[in-house]
Amino acid sequence: MDMARHLRRVNGEMNALIHRFAGEHGLHATDVQALGAILDAREPLTPGRLGRHLGITSGSVTACLDRLEKAGHVRRVRDSADRRVVHLYYEPTARKVASDHFRFLARATQRALEGVGEEDASAALRFLDRLGREFSAGE
Known part of the structure; x- marks a missing residue:
């Protein structure tokens, strides 16, 4: 798939x-x-x-x-x-270190969201939330 x-x-x-x-x-x-x-x-x-x-x-x-x-x-x-x-x-100091390293992820996420529009972004967020809950629920 x-x-x-x-x-x-x-x-x-x-x-x-x-x-x-x-x-x-x-x-x-x-x-x-x-x-x-x-x-x-x-x-x-x-x-x-x-x-x-x-x-x-x-x-x-x-x-x-x-x-x-x-x-x-x-x-x-x-x-x-x-x-x-x-x-x-x-x-708190660790937040800065992590934020600096993962800044690329934040920027990439923002660019991807800008490219799909609010409705698609909301659908993707609902999907990821549901997928996460399915994983947490186990088999």
Whole structure:
């Protein structure tokens, strides 16, 4: 199907962008996925929720967070009401680093949106939202 081919192409380009960012910052691709999850979360993530989201073990989450914290991208903060709970926060300085690297993506997205019109862009956004929800729902 043409749609699947286009999605694979976009996915490949996104993966290449992620791998370049990871390589430039001494991170793994999973670390960059973790950064995205922490940034996009509606409320602070815990390491357990991050691990479930990424499909990795608690040991892998710890290693990932150690690398991200060492690189200055995230910080772990204990909950004041329950010290056993740790919340993950994206560091403001990391936003600038990521924004600079992924600026190409933002510009490419803007150019693509300008080329299709508001109605088509809205349809594409609805499709991507639905596709994301289908992925999240699992098989």
